[in-house]
Amino acid sequence: MKNALLLHGLQGNPDNFWFAWLRTQLEAQGFAVAAPQLPNPDEPNLEIWTRFVLNNLSLDAETLIVGHSAGCPLALSLLNRIDAPVRRAVLVAGFIRLKEMEDDNVMLMKNPDWEKIRRNGREFFFFNSDNDPWGCNHHQGEALREKLGGTLIVQSGEGHFGSKIFDQPYDRFPLLKDICLLA
Numbered sequence: 001m002k003n004a005l006l007l008h009g010l011q012g013n014p015d016n017f018w019f020a021w022l023r024t025q026l027e028a029q030g031f032a033v034a035a036p037q038l039p040n041p042d043e044p045n046l047e048i049w050t051r052f053v054l055n056n057l058s059l060d061a062e063t064l065i066v067g068h069s070a071g072c073p074l075a076l077s078l079l080n081r082i083d084a085p086v087r088r089a090v091l092v093a094g095f096i097r098l099k100e101m102e103d104d105n106v107m108l109m110k111n112p113d114w115e116k117i118r119r120n121g122r123e124f125f126f127f128n129s130d131n132d133p134w135g136c137n138h139h140q141g142e143a144l145r146e147k148l149g150g151t152l153i154v155q156s157g158e159g160h161f162g163s164k165i166f167d168q169p170y171d172r173f174p175l176l177k178d179i180c181l182l183a
Contacts, residue, residue: 001032003031004023005057005065008038018171018172026181046077046106066091068093073095080117088121088123090125091124098140125151127155127161130156136160138152
């Protein structure tokens with residue numbers, strides 16, 4: 001059975017922005033969708049989030065992972081820790097490391113095995129905008145694509161693909177749905 005895992009970011013929840021809409025779109029296409037509320041979203045910690053997902057959900061060859069913002073390093077961390085590939089990973093406003101992040105930031109992977117992540121992702125898509133207010137821009141998307149291969153989709157003027165602080169509601173994301181539903 002096809003399944004999807006939707007991972008929100010900092011200060012997020014499973015109903016932020018386009019998450020609820022995407023969940024219904026995927027369910028209508030036969031996906032079993034998990035969109036967990038990650039622990040302590042106001043102060044995210046990659047290790048805690050990774051353990052939470054691995055202890056509560058299973059990932060397999062039919063899993064689609066979609067991460068937004070801080071949900072992207074979580075998706076990568078999961079791929080770094082599992083022992084079998086998932087179907088596809090789609091990272092929206094993803095990043096490797098932002099300028100203001102210290103090397104010991106709790107949302108950065110320590111010693112990622114990029115080759116293992118690439119193998120376990122099988123197929124990657126990256127959505128980044130050219131004007132992301134937090135720096136999760138097309139340069140970060142290109143850095144991810146260089147590490148993992150896949151397809152970078154740069155959208156002009158789309159900000160962070162949803163933001164409360166910058167009043168960007170972004171309640172639907174049709175192109176993301178299309179990428180998720182690729183055969």
